[in-house]
Amino acid sequence: MTLQISSPDTVDKPLRSGTPDRQAYLAALLQQRPLVEKVSPVGLEEVRDRALSLIQEQALPSNHDEDWRFTDLSALYQTAFQRASGSTTLPTPDLEALTWTEASVRLVFVNGVYAPTLSSISACPAGLKVSTLADADPGAIAQLGQQQGMTEVFTALNTVCFEDVAVVEVAQNQIIDTPIHLLFLTTAKDTPSVNYPRSLVIAHNNSSATLIEEYVALAESTYFTNAVTEVWLGQNAQLNHSRIQREAKQAIHIGKTAVSQDRDSRYTLTSLSLGGQMSRHNPVIVPTAEQTDTTLNGLTLAVDQQIADTHSELSFTGSHCTAQQLHKCIVDDRARAVFNGKIFVPKAAQQTNASQLSRNLLLSAKARVDTKPQLEIVADDVKCAHGATVSQLDDDEIFYLQSRGLDRKSAGDLLVEGFAAEIIDQIPMIELRQTLLNAVLSQIR
Amino acid sequence: MIIENSELILSVRNLAAEVDGTPILKGLNLDIKAGEIHAIMGPNGSGKSTFSKVLAGHPVYTVTGGEVLYKGQNLLELEPEDRARSGVFLAFQYPLEIPGVSNLDFLRVAYNSKRQHEGLEELDAFDFDDLVRERLDVVKMDPAFLDRSVNEGFSGGEKKRNEILQMALLAPTLAILDETDSGLDIDALKIVANGVNQLAKPDNATLLITHYQRLLDYIVPDFVHVMAEGRILTTGGKELAQELEARGYDWVREEDMAEVAAR
Structure with missing residues (x-):
């Protein structure tokens, strides 16, 4: 039953999840996509088209969807976000507090747009190539949007809408000691803006690298970041990946980290979620062959009225893989944290050794955490453990x-x-x- | 050592305490002077550990009567941290594990909170590092333990040595060791006892709470007290410990009951 209320501010009220208006909301976001590419590398059009057709089969989620049951998106749906236009004029001192001397290779994006003057790629060691859409290798572009997890609606929306891509490519057999820093900045806007940061990391066979991916607000304002990072690890490649989300207090952040691990590769993700009134991080890791190692470390801090959600998925396909996951949440005030960690061990993934632990610290009586460690095991010769603790200060x-x-x-x-x-x-x-x-x-x- | 006319460090008068409404301490009396080592022995449930925690200020215990003077000051009105800063140290029976906090940082914070209380400048990381490395020798501890999280993954013996290391740094006036010997093998016991002996000085005092006479072979007490049902029943010299070892506790209780009956 629908009740017509003749109140003048009806349209500004939060859309009830489940209403068809989410379609209109999605359409409004899609309408703002770049129709004419500033630069149009070979293959990009196909990548976008594929994502667009994916979106058209889907709807934006509501908390009727199992994956979004605990995380209310009405804060997103009640705000009309306008596409951010890039501004690369930044006072230098601001950047000083946000860059790290150890990470001398740096790509900086402001409101989704590459900022060459703030970036530092001259110190790029041999064997490492960092680029953006303008000078990206067509082979790299072709890899965009190919991973499991790329079909999810927010991720596909990013693929359709991203303005630029940070491309990091480590050549075969190269050990890169210098951490590579990807810094996505958001400046204050008068109107709520939306950004689509996109990163593509390709570590070829036997290579090794360290990546710092950071989302930082330069000022308090309301905006929506929909970020996607794709990581490809070749055989025996190694990546130490830190993902740090320090968005503004009023921001909405939805992020995907999609990782494909070839045989013998080692991947470590250390993910921190600190900012945002509503934030969600979805790491989706797929070891595509045997004998891989995956380490997932996560820390969520939620205070005031923040909602911070982590939904991780690790899907083994081959045998003899190892994985260890430790996710921690600190929740204070009336904030809420969500953790859902799925590990899938199919029949082919014999000899898997995986552990998952969710530890949660509640600092106030009104703080809340919903945690769901989830192991799905089909294989019959594996060692898997999972657990969750929720406690207060002892x-x-x-x-x-x-x-x-x-x-x-x-x-x-x-x-x-x-x-x-x-x-x-x-x-x-x-x-x-x-x-x-x-x-x-x-x-x- | 018993020193004539030395300062009275701890004076406990008719101390009564309870936990969740259950009385545990029922009129405990004890005087400890500077230079002395006291041992409190007694069967399980006699209130020994409760006494040590009440002295340190554990919030779970409620003092219902009596008084505790520490160097003439009312100890019971001080917060636990203020007791610690003014020189009362409790070596825990079960030292807690604090994951993520390095032992070195923990020791420095503890040490500096005492320095601050004494009006001294805090030691920086470098100076403190020198100090702590020197004190490690007291308990023959591997410096690698400094970089590990506080007590995390330490064996029972390592935890107890870590307690004595803290004691060596904080240099307390009154050290209370709550069953520091329990669960230790003989080598670890010797190391711990040796550490305690090195730290006992004419101007401080030590109170050992123990279940076993064995500890007293290595730390020789000036006084041995037998505790049961929340009171000290009898007090003697170190030979009393041997008698307890040989005869158990029952005779003390019986004598006490006879004495009470005679009154």
């Missing part, structure tokens, strides 16, 4: 610290710091680790 631990001279507050802070540090310490740059630890602590104090 009185005995606090007393132990007090008995060593720390006051109650400092004791609690140190315990939270320790809880967070277990994940943050996995990030391979000390400067960044310190910045992130301070960012976490300043949020809960």
Whole structure:
């Protein structure tokens, strides 16, 4: 039954999830896609067309969809986001606090648009190629949008709408010691804006690299980031990937990290979600052959009224693979965190050794976490473990610290710091680790 | 060592305490002077550990009567951290694990909170590093333990040594060791006991809470107290511990009951 209410502000009210207006909302976003490419590398058109037809078969999700059951998207649907136009004029000091001396290779995008003056690619070591759409290798472009997980509607929307792509390519047998920094900045806008950051990382056989992917707001404002990163690991390749989401308090962030691992490759993802009124991260990892190793570390901090959601998927296909996942959430005030970690072990994935642990720390009586570690095992000769804990600060631990001279507050802070540090310490740059630890602590104090 | 006319460090008068409404301590009396080592022995459930936690200020226990003076000051009105800063140290029976906090950072924060209390400048990471490495020797601890998370994955013996390392850094006036010997093999016991002996000075005092006489072969007490049902029943010298080992606790209780009956 539909009730017609003749209130003048009806149209501004949040759309009820499940209403057909989500189609109109999607159409409005699609309408803003770049119809004429600024640069049009070979193959891009096909990539976009494929994604567009995928979208047309789908709807934007609501919390009637199992995958979005705990995460309310009405904050997104009630705001009309306009495509951001790039601005590359940034005061230099701003950038100083956001770049890391250790990561001398840097691609910076402002509101989705490449900012060559802020980037640093001259120090690029041999064997490493970083580029954007304008100078990307056609072979790389052809790999866009090919992975499992690319069919999901927000991801396909990114494929249709992205303005540019950060392309990182590590040549065969090359060990790149310098961390590569992909920095996606958002500036303040008068009207709510939408950005579609896109990254493509290709690590060829036997190569090794370290990647820092960061989303940062330069000012408080309302915007929507819909980010997608695709990672291809060749045989015996190795990637240490840190993904740091430090969006504005009012931002909405939906991100996909799609990873394809060829045999013997090793992939580590350390993912931090700190910002956004509503954020969602979907790592989708597919080891496509045997003997791969996957490490997923996650830390979510949700305070005030934030909703922070992580839905990870790890789908084995071959045998003798290992994986270890540790996801932690710190939830304070009236915030809410969601973790859903699916590990799929099909018949072919014999001898899989996988563990998954979800640990959650609730700092207030109104804080909430929904956690769902999920193992689906078909193979019959595997070692798999999963678990979840939800706890508050432990009185005995606090007393132990007090008995060593720390006051109650400092004791609690140190315990939270320790809880967070277990994940943050996995990030391979000390400067960044310190910045992130301070960012976490300043949020809960 | 017993020193004539030395300062009274701890004076406990008729201390009564309960947990969740159940009385545990029922009129405990104890005086400890500077330089002395006291041992409290007693059967399980006698209130030994409760006494140590009440002294350190564990919030789960409610003091229902009596008083505790520490160097003339009312100890019970101080927060646990203030007790620690003014020199009361409790070595835990079950030291807690704190994942993600490096042992070195933890030790430095603890040490500096005491320095701050004493009006001294905090030691920076480098100076503290030198200090802690020197103190490691007290408990023969591998420096690698400094970089690990506090007590995480430590064996029982390593945890207890870590407690004594903290004690060596904080240099307490009153050290309370709650069953520091339990669960230790003989080698670890010797190391821990040796550490405690090195730290015992004429101007501080040590209170050992133990279940086993064995510890007292390595840390020789000046006084041995027998505790049961929340009180100290009898007090003697180190030979009392041997008698307890040989005869058990029942005779003390019986004598006490006879004494109470005679009154």
